[in-house]
Amino acid sequence: MKRIVGRLLLVTFSSAAALLPFTAAAVAEAPQASEVSIWSKVRGSLFAGRTINENAADIVQLDAPSRAEDASTVPIAIRTQLAQTPDRYVRKLYLLVDNNPSPIAAVFELTPDSGRADIETRIRVEQYTDVRAIAELNDGSLYMASRFVKASGGCSAPAGKDPVEALRNAGRIKFRVDGPVVAGKPTIAQLAISHPNASGLVLDQVTRLYEPAYYVRKLNVSYAGRPVLSADIDFSISENPNFRFYFVPTGDGELRAEVVDTKDLSFDSQVVVKLGGVASAIQ
Amino acid sequence: MNRSGIGLLLAAIAATLSTEATADRFTLESPAEGVYLHRGAQADASPANGGDIANIGFIIGSRCVAVIDSGGTAAIGSALLAAIRKLTDKPVCYLIHTHVHPDHGFGDSAFAGSDTVFVAHAEFPAALAARRDHYRAALRQTLGDAASGSEIAVPTRLISGEQTLDIGDRTLVLRAWPTAHSNTDLTVFDLRTQTLWTGDLLFVDRIPVVDGKALGWMMAIDALIAMKPAHLIPGHGPPSRSAEVAFTAQRNYLHKLITECRSALGNGITLSGAVETIGFDENKHWLLFDEYHRRNVTAVYTELEWEE
Numbered sequence: 175m176k177r178i179v180g181r182l183l184l185v186t187f188s189s190a191a192a193l194l195p196f197t198a199a200a201v202a203e204a205p206q207a208s209e210v211s212i213w214s215k216v217r218g219s220l221f222a223g224r225t226i227n228e229n230a231a232d233i234v235q236l237d238a239p240s241r242a243e244d245a246s247t248v249p250i251a252i253r254t255q256l257a258q259t260p261d262r263y264v265r266k267l268y269l270l271v272d273n274n275p276s277p278i279a280a281v282f283e284l285t286p287d288s289g290r291a292d293i294e295t296r297i298r299v300e301q302y303t304d305v306r307a308i309a310e311l312n313d314g315s316l317y318m319a320s321r322f323v324k325a326s327g328g329c330s331a332p333a334g335k336d337p338v339e340a341l342r343n344a345g346r347i348k349f350r351v352d353g354p355v356v357a358g359k360p361t362i363a364q365l366a367i368s369h370p371n372a373s374g375l376v377l378d379q380v381t382r383l384y385e386p387a388y389y390v391r392k393l394n395v396s397y398a399g400r401p402v403l404s405a406d407i408d409f410s411i412s413e414n415p416n417f418r419f420y421f422v423p424t425g426d427g428e429l430r431a432e433v434v435d436t437k438d439l440s441f442d443s444q445v446v447v448k449l450g451g452v453a454s455a456i457q
Numbered sequence: 458m459n460r461s462g463i464g465l466l467l468a469a470i471a472a473t474l475s476t477e478a479t480a481d482r483f484t485l486e487s488p489a490e491g492v493y494l495h496r497g498a499q500a501d502a503s504p505a506n507g508g509d510i511a512n513i514g515f516i517i518g519s520r521c522v523a524v525i526d527s528g529g530t531a532a533i534g535s536a537l538l539a540a541i542r543k544l545t546d547k548p549v550c551y552l553i554h555t556h557v558h559p560d561h562g563f564g565d566s567a568f569a570g571s572d573t574v575f576v577a578h579a580e581f582p583a584a585l586a587a588r589r590d591h592y593r594a595a596l597r598q599t600l601g602d603a604a605s606g607s608e609i610a611v612p613t614r615l616i617s618g619e620q621t622l623d624i625g626d627r628t629l630v631l632r633a634w635p636t637a638h639s640n641t642d643l644t645v646f647d648l649r650t651q652t653l654w655t656g657d658l659l660f661v662d663r664i665p666v667v668d669g670k671a672l673g674w675m676m677a678i679d680a681l682i683a684m685k686p687a688h689l690i691p692g693h694g695p696p697s698r699s700a701e702v703a704f705t706a707q708r709n710y711l712h713k714l715i716t717e718c719r720s721a722l723g724n725g726i727t728l729s730g731a732v733e734t735i736g737f738d739e740n741k742h743w744l745l746f747d748e749y750h751r752r753n754v755t756a757v758y759t760e761l762e763w764e765e
C-alpha cells in the first residue's frame with residue numbers, strides 16, 4: 175500500500191501551500207526518522223499556530239491496546255470527561271494514526287445534543303504508530319490524548335479478510351440503541367456499516383492488478399431532526415466501519431443515519447426510539 | 458522474461474549466496490512413499506530460526522516434482538531445492554501455494570527462472586497484491602539482511618473448486634476452499650499414498666490463526682476429516698495418520714471462539730471487552746497463545762457481527 179495524501183486533508187484545506195510539505199516523498203522515509211515529522215506536518219495542516227494542551231486527561235482520554243493484535247481491526251475508544259452543554263462542549267474530535275498511509279482516520283463533529291462526545295471505533299494499523307485523539311471545544315481550545323500502538327506480528331496485514339464478500343455486502347447497516355432509553359440521559363447507539371472500506375491498490379507492478387480505493391467517506395446521524403454526529407472518514411477506519419456514540423433522547427423520535435461512500439452511493443438507516451425501550455434496525 | 462521475472466531471478470542469485478548455512482541443517486522426513494516434508498520451527502519468525510517456521514515439502518512423480526510451499530525466505534527455498542536435488546534430478550514442474558501467508562511463500566525466489574509453474578487459489582493474486590508490501594516490510598524488520606532476495610511469486614495457474622495435476626504416474630487433487638484460515642486456502646491430496654497436505658487449514662500444537670472466517674473453517678474441517686486421509690501434513694506441527702485426532706484441538710478451539718463470541722455479541726459486550734475475556738482457558742493447549750489468541754477473538758467477533 176502506498177502512502178498517499180489523506181483525502182481529508184484535501185477536503186479540509188483549500189490552501190495548496192498547506193499541502194506542499196505533505197508529499198509522498200516526504201513521508202516515505204524510514205518510520206523512525208519521520209515519526210515526529212509526520213505529526214508535525216499533520217499538526218501544521220490541521221492546527222497551524224494553535225496551542226494543543228497535551229496534559230488533558232480531564233478533557234479527553236484515549237483507550238487503545240498496546241499492541242495491534244489484528245492489524246486490520248484495532249479497537250479504540252475516545253472518552254471525553256465533560257458533559258455536552260450548550261455553553262461548553264466538544265465540537266470536533268480528530269482521530270489520527272501517524273504512520274498510516276492516510277494519517278487522518280476521522281474527523282467527528284458533535285453537538286450539545288450528542289450528550290457525551292465519546293466515540294468507539296476500529297482502525298487499521300499499518301505499522302507501529304502513535305494514535306492521537308484531539309478534542310476541539312466550542313471555544314476553539316484543543317486537547318490531545320495519545321497512545322503508542324505496537325504493530326502486529328507474523329502474517330497479520332491490514333487488508334480485508336474476504337474482499338469478495340465485503341463488496342457483495344456493501345451498504346448493509348445494523349443500527350442499534352442500547353436501552354433502556356431515559357429522557358434526557360445520554361444513551362449509546364451503535365452504527366455498523368458493512369463496507370470494504372478499502373484503500374484499493376495502486377497498480378501492483380507484479381500482479382498487474384489495479385483496484386480503486388472504495389470507502390465510506392461521510393456519515394451523518396440525527397435524532398428527531400437535529401444533528402448528533404457527523405464524520406469525515408477514510409480507509410484508516412477498518413472494514414465494516416463500526417461506531418458507538420451517544421445521543422440524548424428527549425421523547426419518542428427517530429434516530430437516523432446516512433452514509434455516503436466514494437462511489438457516491440448513499441445508504442441510510444432509521445431507529446425509532448421509544449422511551450423505556452431498546453431499538454434496532456437492520457438494512 | 459518480464460521485469461518481475463528478472464527481479465525474481467536476481468533475487469534467487471542473491472539468495473544462493475546466503476544459503477549454505479541453511480542448507481546444512483535442513484531436515485527432511487518422508488511420511489509416505491515419495492512424499493517429503495521439512496518441518497518448520499513451532500515459533501514466530503526470528504533471526505534465530507531464520508524465518509523457517511512453516512511446513513514445506515514436495516512430492517516426486519515419475520515425470521517431475523511438485524513442491525508444496527517454498528518457505529519463509531529465499532534461503533529456505535534454496536535449501537529446499539538443494540534437498541530435492543539430493544534425491545532426484547527431475548524438474549520441479551509445479552510449485553503449489555497452500556495460501557498467501559509469507560512464512561509459506563517467500564522461498565519462491567529459489568524456483569524462479571526455471572520451468573516451474575506456480576499454482577494457487579484463484580483469490581491468491583489479489584490477496585498477494587493487497588499484502589505484498591506489508592509482508593516485505595515485516596520480513597525485513599524481523600530478519601534484516603536474511604530477508605534479502607525473498608519474493609512471493611505471482612501464480613499463473615489458478616485453482617477454483619477441484620482440479621488435478623499429473624506429475625507422472627501420480628495424480629494430485631487440488632482443492633480451493635471458501636474462506637477459512639485465509640481466503641486463499643488450497644489443499645493437495647496425493648491419490649497414491651492418500652496423503653493430505655492441509656496447509657494452514659490444520660495447525661497442530663501451535664495456535665491456529667484466523668485470518669479468514671471461523672465458520673468457513675469449521676465447514677472445511679468437517680469436509681477434510683470426511684476424506685479419511687491415510688497421512689496428514691499440517692501447515693504447522695507434526696504429521697499424523699488420523700484426521701479425526703489431528704483436528705480435535707483446533708476444532709474445539711474454533712468452536713469455543715465461535716460460541717463465546719456469539720454470546721458476547723448477544724450480551725452487548727464490545728469488541729475490546731470480548732478480546733480481554735474470551736477463551737483464555739485455552740492457553741494451556743497452545744504454543745504462541747499470547748501472540749495470537751486476542752487476534753483470533755477480534756477476527757471471529759467481527760465475523761459474527763454480520764451473521765444473519
Ligand SMILES: [Zn+2]
Nearest residue numbers: 511558657692
Ligand atoms: Zn502458516
Ligand SMILES: [Zn+2]
Nearest residue numbers: 329556558657
Ligand atoms: Zn497461514
